[in-house]
Amino acid sequence: MKRFVKFLVLAPVAVVIVLLAVANRAPVQLSFDPFSRTEPALAVTVPFFVVIFAAVILGVLVGGIAAWLAQGxxxxxxxxxxxxxxxxxxxxxxxxxxxxxxxxxxx
Incomplete structure (x- = not known):
């Protein structure tokens, strides 16, 4: 039963992730220089879904660490x-x- 519920939750999430990746393939410039908008010192051009996935992964990690610390x-x-x-x-x-x-x- 637990396995079925896990599949029931993860299957739609996987479908949404794949659709998000396919819909957001356009390259975006990720700038790490807050002072120069036109000529940033450090910038990377990546597909937009990479930026979204990185933000989600970072949020999950930070949230997990915060929950672990709170439960100490x-x-x-x-x-x-x-x-x-x-x-x-x-x-x-x-x-x-x-x-x-x-x-x-x-x-």
């Missing part, structure tokens, strides 16, 4: 809870072992 406190709390649960589990096992031996009749 939750990961830290989860690690602390896991350590505490392990400590309680080992203490329970230890108490079961000592209680079981103490309850046996002496021979």
């Amino acid at each position: 406190k939750h990961r830290k709390a989860e690690k602390r809870y896991r350590r505490e649960a392990d400590r309680w589990r080992s203490e329970a096992e230890q108490l079961r072992g000592t209680t079981g031996r103490a309850a046996l009749p002496k021979a």
Whole structure:
């Protein structure tokens, strides 16, 4: 089921990406010089869909990093809870072992 839902979401996205790439093949000049509009010091001519895809990829990366950083406190709390649960589990096992031996009749 999970695989089907993934396909159901990714198939239309893939179609839109292909259509976007085909529709935006015209070259554009990407300038990295904010001071000169006519003769930029550093400029690259690329198809427009490359600019769009690069912006989307950069946005996904920045958003993913921001989400990862924002969830740091939750990961830290989860690690602390896991350590505490392990400590309680080992203490329970230890108490079961000592209680079981103490309850046996002496021979």
